Amino acid sequence: MSELLTYLHGSELVAGFQRACGLFPKEATYQTSTPDHLRENGSVLTRDSDGSDYRQRHNAQLQNGTISAQDNNFNYKYKVNGCNGCGVKHTEPAQYVVRNQLFYFLFLVSAALGSEVFYISFLPCIHWNLDPFLCRRLVNVWAVVMYIGQVMKDVLKLPRPLAPPVVKLEKRVDAEYGMPSTHAMAATAIAFTLLLSAQERVQFQFEVGLVLAVVVSALVGLSRLYTGMHSALDVICGFLISGLLVGMSYPFWTTFDDLQLNSLFSPVIAVVLPLFLCYTYPELDHYSTTRGDTTIILGVSAGCSVGYWVNQRLGQTFEPKGPLPVALPPLTSAGLLRGVARFVVGLGMLVLTRQTIRWASLRIVCWARGESPSDVNARRKKDIEVPYKFSTYTAIGLVNSILVNRVFLLLQLL
Structure with a gap:
């Protein structure tokens, strides 16, 4: 039962529904506080709306100040700069592609x-x-x-x-x-x-x-x-x-x-x-x-x-x-x-x-x-x-x- 509840509450199910209905993400740019947010285990430390930390695990690599991550065949990029502990912030409006x-x-x-x-x-x-x-x-x-x-x-x-x-x-x-x-x-x-x-x-x-x-x-x-x-x-x-x-x-x-x-x-x-x-x-x-x-x-x-x-x-x-x-x-x-x-x-x-x-x-x-x-x-x-x-x-x-x-x-x- 717990596995079913976790699945129903998961973000991947929502993303899958969006893709099935023709809504796809374009390149998303995020801003993190320091390059240290890229961990050795391939996790990106981000911050939830209530201030609590969570990790997004991706196949992540740091290259030229940008964290490139891949998740379920979709690529995301996280821009890194030196702001002082600002958490995660969007640097540009969310972009998406509508195919339906x-x-x-x-x-x-x-x-x-x-x-x-x-x-x-x-x-x-x-x-x-x-x-x-x-x-x-x-x-x-x-x-x-x-x-x-x-x-x-x-x-x-x-x-x-x-x-x-x-x-x-x-x-x-x-x-x-x-x-x-x-x-x-x-x-x-x-x-x-x-x-x-x-x-x-x-x-x-x-x-x-x-x-x-x-x-x-x-x-x-x-x-x-x-x-x-x-x-x-x-x-x-x-x-x-x-x-x-x-x-x-x-x-x-x-x-x-x-x-x-x-x-x-x-x-x-x-x-x-x-x-x-x-x-x-x-x-x-x-x-x-x-x-x-x-x-x-x-x-x-x-x-x-x-x-x-x-x-x-x-x-x-x-x-x-x-x-x-x-x-x-x-x-x-x-x-x-x-x-x-x-x-x-x-x-x-x-x-x-x-x-x-x-x-x-x-x-x-x-x-x-x-x-x-x-x-x-x-x-x-x-x-x-x-x-x-x-x-x-x-x-x-x-x-x-x-x-x-x-x-x-x-x-x-x-």
Whole structure:
């Protein structure tokens, strides 16, 4: 079993998948601190994202200041100079060759389904154009699954695939740990939560929805291998953990809906609990984007939860009327244009909210802490990052759930 787990977590499996899909590395140039990094046993000493050392064993030779290494029939070159203990640094952008444009486009689009841009557009679009109930369900499950996944990464501290031999197409989250893949977790949770919840609200063919949920989840998971950001084990565990969480929580979704909408304590718990979880997020010995991303997700969840509670109190939930599940209206050009208009107006309001509140909250928090808002290191401190990101995305959740539909009424878009 241990051999199987090692194989599934290995970088060579990821590199092999990339090559099978037509993604190949070109000459990669690395910079090491001293020529002493070339050992007599043919190992190159490098440094992981968490600062720990590991050895890449190759058939390596030092010649003219360059370490030439060969691994599985692919050649890599490591440039050596005299920097003082700088570890391993890329001296030029990663280079790669794409020999299958279809897979390249397919997997990059699939990878985008787990990004902030997708969340801030798809989830609200469900609220504006289909059913606020479904958006509320999706946000609740998404927040729980993502929080657990992000915490597991920083507790387990398992590294991402090594480059080389893997080609890495993303850089922003490379300092994060790999296990589990939160892209795979989010895609599985959103796809199957939508499938299970929509059957209560909308008439559709369940088998078609099931196939779509499986295909979307699989594409997002495979995209993490293609982009070189996760091992096969990371992705498999992401699928399994997310499926387990959805399955275990499914019987309690209706009870939670009732408490979320009708309990007098709901808005307080919806804000205090996520904020507490953000401040008690596991500490690392280096900066990672996981805490900030988790704060964003929990902030959105808090704002939406309070907003839906307010709508319930005001008696205007904007949910479909009549017996459920309702039949989907026929797709007409007028209906399509109205839907596009709602999306553009709604997204514009969210972007404006994000830019305004982010600008103001960052400056207020930095002023209170005696820091400059232009200082990148200051913005990464917990007592600055958490409050300004949480307030920004809580505001986005409130605007999405309370204000946007009322603007649609004024503009006669509903």
